[in-house]
Amino acid sequence: MKTPECCSIxxxxxxxxxxxxxxxxxxxxxxxxxETPADDPKYQFFIDQMNKAHRTAIYS
Ligand SMILES: [Zn+2]
Known part of the structure; x- marks a missing residue:
C-alpha cells in the first residue's frame, strides 16, 4: 500500500x-x-518550486 505524500508544487x-x-x-x-512550454512563465514557476523543494529535501 502506498502512502500519500504532499505534492511539492x-x-x-x-x-x-x-x-x-x-x-x-x-x-x-x-x-x-x-504540457507547459519552456518559455511560458508558468514553467519557471514549476522549476522554482522544484528547486525549493529539492533544497528542502537535501537539508532537512
Ligand atoms: Zn501537484
Whole structure:
C-alpha cells in the first residue's frame, strides 16, 4: 500500500504522484508541467518550486 505524500508544487496529498529527483509531484502537476512550454512563465514557476523543494529535501 502506498502512502500519500504532499505534492511539492500544489501541496495536494496524493498517492498517484512521482518522485522527480527527490521532489514529489502529483499526477496533475506532472501533466501540467509536461504540457507547459519552456518559455511560458508558468514553467519557471514549476522549476522554482522544484528547486525549493529539492533544497528542502537535501537539508532537512
Ligand atoms: Zn501537484
Amino acid at each position: 500544489c501541496s495536494k496529498k496524493t498517492e498517484d504522484g512521482i518522485h522527480l529527483l527527490r521532489v514529489y509531484i502529483c499526477g496533475d502537476c506532472e501533466k501540467e508541467m509536461l
